[in-house]
Amino acid sequence: MKDFVIPLAIAVIGLAATGWGALVGARAARFGAEKNAEAVRRQVQDQGAVEHGHWTRQERMTAYESFLGAWDECLRITQTPAEDHASDSAALETLRVAAVRMAERARRIAILGPLDVARAAESLSKTMERDVKIVARLTTEVQEAIADVDGRPIDNDALAEATAEFQRRNRDLTNLVTSYRAQGRDLRELDGHPVLRAALESMQQYRQVSSAARDALTENFERLSAASEQAFPVGAELILSREQHEIDRQAFTRAARTALSTPPPLSTSTETRTETSDTGSRLTRRRNHTH
Template identity: 65%
Template structure:
């Protein structure tokens, strides 16, 4: 009996060992395959992240460049308008469109980032658009003031004519008085003389025309003074914006260089298993 049982036990143990080895081997093979699959997945994921980083860097470069092109266009338009004495709405409309392009490209920068570049771009775009609004207001104020002055012109021609007439009549009176005196005649004889009446009428006309001119001049000066006061305020805004843009331009350039100096990628995970 023992001779039969012992070989049987050994056979069972051997079979069990073989089965256990197969199970262990299968599990090891599966574990190795899973590890390989995970490594491949991570490699593909990391490679995709790297490629996305390169794509993002290129998109940023293109968008930053187009933003600066719109900014330079705004500068060219403002410089050309400053050199052109005949101001019209055409140049202002061109500037408005260029400023709108700046704002649109700043919005795209806000999508692509990073925040430092976005903030500087938005600051540049906002001050330029504010300049356009100020320029529109300046033209409105100027046109309104000119129209008001044109509606209330100073009667310079009428004043000039009244002045000449008054001087002429005054000289006639002087000559008349001198003539009477040279003849030894009484000056009371001149009471009611037609020349005296004409001189008094010319004096009254001169006073009336001069008064009208003073009123028109005073009203026009008041209108022009109000327009000039608002223009000075607008000039302060433009000066402040210009200084702000100089700083924002430096910030944008510096932040853009920093963003483009490296490829934006997420941190790669390290497998420690």
């Protein structure tokens, strides 16, 4: 009996060892397959993250360049000398359209990010919107002044005609006086003379026309002076706004350069899955050790 039990025990132990070895081998193979699958998934996701980062960088660069292009267009219009466009409503409308385009491109940057670049773009856009309002106010002031001046025109033709008539009648009167003196005649005899009467009439006409022209010129000068006084603080505000332009642009450029030079981080989901896989592996090893 003893001779039978010992071989049987050895056979049972061998069978158990074989089964245990098969179980361990199967679990090891499964663990290896899971690791390979996880490595493939991680590689695919990392590659996707790299490609997405490249796409994001390209889209940001395009958006930043487009935004600066709209900004330069607005700046070019606002820096045009005032006498070239202050009274031109078409130029003001062009500036409004350019500012709207700039705001639209700033909103795209708000989508693409990052946050500091989006804030700098928004600041630039609002500064330009403020400039449009300033230019609109300045344009309104100048246009109203011009309209007032045009409403009080100086009749240069009438003034020139009255002046020529007065000079001609004055020469005739001078010649008549000279003739009277040469003849030794009393100048009081000129009273009621047609030449004297015509000269006095031309003088009165000249005084009326020149007085009207002088009054119109004075009113126009005063209106233009008032418009200049009102436009001066508006122009000063525009100068200060342009100084803020440079500050905002430098801030935007720095933020954009940093954003484009910084590689995007790997996605959080990849790290989470990696940690989950590692945790699962530790649990598997713990269960194998327990068994």
